[in-house]
Amino acid sequence: MTDITTLMDELTLDEQVSLMAGQDMWNVGGIERLGIGALRVTDGPNGARGGGDFVHGTHSAAFPVGIALGATWDPDLMHQIGGALALETRDKGASVLLGPTINLQRGPLNGRNFECYSEDPVLTAKLTVSYVQGLQAAGVAATLKHFVANESEIRRTVNSSDADERTLRELYLVPFERAVKEAGAWAIMSAYNRINGTYAADNRWLLTEVLRGDWGFDGLVMSDWFGLRSTVDGAIAGLDLEMPGPTIQRGDKLVEAVRRGDVPAELVRQAALNVLRLLERTGTLRDTTPRREVENERPETRALIREAGVQSAVLLKNDGALPLSDSARIAVIGPNARTARVMGGGSAQLNAYRMVSPWDGLAQVLPEDRLSYAEGCTNERFSPVLEGDFTREWFKGDLSGDPVATDTVHALHAFMADGPEGIDPLDHAVRITGRFTAPEAGTWRFGFHSAGRSRLFLDGEEVAEAWDSWARGRTFFEEGCDPVTVERDLGAGQSIEIAFEFATHPTHDLHVSGYHLGVGRVLGQAEIDRAADIAAEADVALVCVGRSAEWDTEGWDLPDMTLPGLQDRLVEAVAARAPRTIVLLQTGGPVAMPWLDRVDAVLQGWYPGQEAGQAFADVLTGARSPGGRLPQSFPTRLDDALTFSGTPEVTYPGEDGHVRYDEGLYIGYRHHARSRPAAFPFGFGLGYTDFAFGKPEVRVKPDGTGDLRLTVTNTGAREGAAVVQLYIAPAAAPVDRPEAELKNFAKLSLAPGDSGIATLALAARDFAWFDGDRRCWAIAPGEYTLRLGTSATDIFATAAVHLEGRDLPL
Numbered sequence: 001m002t003d004i005t006t007l008m009d010e011l012t013l014d015e016q017v018s019l020m021a022g023q024d025m026w027n028v029g030g031i032e033r034l035g036i037g038a039l040r041v042t043d044g045p046n047g048a049r050g051g052g053d054f055v056h057g058t059h060s061a062a063f064p065v066g067i068a069l070g071a072t073w074d075p076d077l078m079h080q081i082g083g084a085l086a087l088e089t090r091d092k093g094a095s096v097l098l099g100p101t102i103n104l105q106r107g108p109l110n111g112r113n114f115e116c117y118s119e120d121p122v123l124t125a126k127l128t129v130s131y132v133q134g135l136q137a138a139g140v141a142a143t144l145k146h147f148v149a150n151e152s153e154i155r156r157t158v159n160s161s162d163a164d165e166r167t168l169r170e171l172y173l174v175p176f177e178r179a180v181k182e183a184g185a186w187a188i189m190s191a192y193n194r195i196n197g198t199y200a201a202d203n204r205w206l207l208t209e210v211l212r213g214d215w216g217f218d219g220l221v222m223s224d225w226f227g228l229r230s231t232v233d234g235a236i237a238g239l240d241l242e243m244p245g246p247t248i249q250r251g252d253k254l255v256e257a258v259r260r261g262d263v264p265a266e267l268v269r270q271a272a273l274n275v276l277r278l279l280e281r282t283g284t285l286r287d288t289t290p291r292r293e294v295e296n297e298r299p300e301t302r303a304l305i306r307e308a309g310v311q312s313a314v315l316l317k318n319d320g321a322l323p324l325s326d327s328a329r330i331a332v333i334g335p336n337a338r339t340a341r342v343m344g345g346g347s348a349q350l351n352a353y354r355m356v357s358p359w360d361g362l363a364q365v366l367p368e369d370r371l372s373y374a375e376g377c378t379n380e381r382f383s384p385v386l387e388g389d390f391t392r393e394w395f396k397g398d399l400s401g402d403p404v405a406t407d408t409v410h411a412l413h414a415f416m417a418d419g420p421e422g423i424d425p426l427d428h429a430v431r432i433t434g435r436f437t438a439p440e441a442g443t444w445r446f447g448f449h450s451a452g453r454s455r456l457f458l459d460g461e462e463v464a465e466a467w468d469s470w471a472r473g474r475t476f477f478e479e480g481c482d483p484v485t486v487e488r489d490l491g492a493g494q495s496i497e498i499a500f501e502f503a504t505h506p507t508h509d510l511h512v513s514g515y516h517l518g519v520g521r522v523l524g525q526a527e528i529d530r531a532a533d534i535a536a537e538a539d540v541a542l543v544c545v546g547r548s549a550e551w552d553t554e555g556w557d558l559p560d561m562t563l564p565g566l567q568d569r570l571v572e573a574v575a576a577r578a579p580r581t582i583v584l585l586q587t588g589g590p591v592a593m594p595w596l597d598r599v600d601a602v603l604q605g606w607y608p609g610q611e612a613g614q615a616f617a618d619v620l621t622g623a624r625s626p627g628g629r630l631p632q633s634f635p636t637r638l639d640d641a642l643t644f645s646g647t648p649e650v651t652y653p654g655e656d657g658h659v660r661y662d663e664g665l666y667i668g669y670r671h672h673a674r675s676r677p678a679a680f681p682f683g684f685g686l687g688y689t690d691f692a693f694g695k696p697e698v699r700v701k702p703d704g705t706g707d708l709r710l711t712v713t714n715t716g717a718r719e720g721a722a723v724v725q726l727y728i729a730p731a732a733a734p735v736d737r738p739e740a741e742l743k744n745f746a747k748l749s750l751a752p753g754d755s756g757i758a759t760l761a762l763a764a765r766d767f768a769w770f771d772g773d774r775r776c777w778a779i780a781p782g783e784y785t786l787r788l789g790t791s792a793t794d795i796f797a798t799a800a801v802h803l804e805g806r807d808l809p810l
């Protein structure tokens with residue numbers, strides 16, 4: 001095996017520095033002179049997208065999003081998913097996957113709530129450890145992100161998350177710590193935000209003292225994209241790799257800083273060594289062949305994704321409407337019925353091999369004459385992208401002069417457009433012309449937004465602009481304006497001439513450009529009434545509502561917890577007329593359900609990856625039992641989530657550049673245990689069978705190590721999974737502690753009549769709190785109650801253990 005330390009001795013200072021920054025968006029250049037290969041990375045985390053267009057690039061497999069994986073409570077499944085993702089990553093010529101996302105769900109509105117696993121650090125950590133082990137066993141590096149306290153998207157590149165050390169150590173750092181210590185993660189990505197005033201990428205306490213010092217991390221630390229803002233501070237903090245390239249902060253600037261003595265040469269050597277070590281670990285140190293992307297759709301990966309979908313689906317309510325009876329006529333209704341919602345938005349997007357909608361999933365297993373359909377209403381944030389044959393003229397710089405190229409474009413959405421030769425994605429303009437023909441009569445809404453300036457002409461007249469009035473809004477990662485819309489009444493078959501102009505302009509934080517022009521019919525009460533009529537004719541209505549990747553996306557936060565558009569009205573109207581109503585929810589986090597009492601069943605399906613409709617059909621028809629449990633508490637209303645009560649602006653979304661984590665440890669169920677109980681508690685989920693739990697056998701020593709075992713029996717008539725959750729209610733400590741905290745869990749899938757043993761191991765740390773004064777984990781002596789439950793509030797057994805007082809190292 002190559003000795004990377006010896007190899008390092010052959011590198012000049014310039015070469016070492018060149019390894020400390022990307023060469024382009026996804027590659028770190030190798031060193032040709034010494035036969036050192038390039039390091040290629042890919043997003044992450046719910047699939048391997050590869051290097052191209054975020055939406056239309058090379059096809060890849062779309063796995064369930066983070067919160068869906070969190071809902072599986074299934075470390076074994078996570079291990080398999082890690083292994084499958086390793087193959088996907090290799091298909092894209094990469095050896096580093098940019099995931100998993102392991103920030104916590106601090107409140108319900110984070111745009112990336114969907115990408116995170118849970119509000120609980122232990123659930124997140126256990127799933128992460130398995131995912132990382134599965135991935136890295138196949139030689140592909142995991143990248144834990146975003147380190148740390150990146151719990152909201154609003155002004156994420158400037159805000160400081162202000163949290164005391166105990167809160168960080170007991171909550172937000174835990175998943176990272178365990179993935180480093182237990183899974184030996186090879187890479188980590190610093191967050192965009194500041195932590196207590198210092199950018200994560202410049203934070204020596206975080207990147208060196210905690211990560212390498214306390215935890216013994218020996219992998220690579222990279223910045224989030226364009227998230228490094230310094231030459232000297234970041235290098236001294238221990239930020240090994242600036243991404244992406246070409247470099248902004250390093251290169252000659254860093255070489256100079258070393259020569260001036262501002263950055264010790266040894267630190268540069270160490271950072272470059274960390275890059276070489278990652279190349280070595282992923283088997284690419286000597287691989288100088290060009291990296292190629294291939295499509296390789298694997299049947300076993302499809303099956304795994306479908307299984308994960310079943311295991312993530314959370315049945316929140318069931319008054320006997322599910323599973324569907326064998327002969328039921330089903331009205332499939334709603335904006336998410338025939339449109340597959342399989343993933344969230346932002347950098348986690350990819351071009352999925354398949355996207356199965358609920359309608360398609362059901363139509364594969366049920367005769368079509370038992371299914372009827374109505375859209376009812378829309379739930380879009382942006383008008384659906386305008387498609388057709390449009391002529392696009394490309395200009396260098398602005399729209400003056402002659403176009404340098406002309407092509408045909410079929411979908412009027414672009415993000416970092418791959419233009420013709422000589423076109424700079426950040427310095428160009430386009431004029432797009434064509435026609436739109438209304439397929440049916442009605443009011444049509446044209447809507448556009450852009451990172452860059454844009455304006456729309458209909459039949460030769462400028463009707464709307466984000467040109468002179470362009471203002472930074474919440475699209476394109478906060479580099480784009482908010483949508484601009486204009487409506488037109490059109491008859492069926494009426495055609496209108498479209499001209500759309502776009503020109504880039506200087507960006508703020510992230511170097512991106514893009515535009516979106518869409519058009520969609522405005523739906524109103526008439527369509528809701530029609531859906532209710534169709535529901536009344538069926539035996540049962542399945543209302544498919546929720547959000548989409550336009551709402552659950554990186555780069556902005558949700559405005560509220562309400563279902564967008566007229567969806568609440570649609571559910572109410574259908575429930576009033578249908579014999580039975582089942583709501584299939586697809587969101588990346590909690591939503592308010594004002595109609596809850598009037599419907600018979602609610603199934604939360606999240607964004608479960610490309611096989612979505614298949615997994616839903618499995619669960620709805622009863623071929624499989626829903627295996628998911630909530631990884632995040634669902635409050636009744638937004639005000640019930642602590643982050644949003646008390647001093648709202650300061651704690652969220654922040655004021656004067658600071659988001660104060662004043663609630664400390666009291667997020668999610670830790671908060672709901674004190675006040676404002678959740679509508680659906682953390683850990684909750686129904687199935688189609690019943691379980692009996694035997695008396696627990698507790699074998700915990702006074703030092704806090706040991707385990708707890710119990711027999712679980714499926715006493716019902718169908719297969720199903722039980723998730724046994726172990727919460728610890730602590731002894732009196734010199735500090736305030738949450739009433740009880742999850743410390744372990746076990747998921748058992750059992751056939752009817754079968755029994756299994758749940759074994760829940762405990763470590764001393766599970767009883768400890770972080771003592772900042774004495775720099776240790778402290779166990780207060782006394783009695784601790786072990787609570788066994790099927791959610792944070794449904795406890796079926798308790799046991800007491802007595803522990804001696806003890807300190808544990810960091």
Ligand code: BGC
Pocket residue numbers: 043044098145224225347
């Ligand atoms: C995201 C990262 C992602 C990176 C590369 C950033 O905007 O925060 O999670 O890996 O872009 O796409």
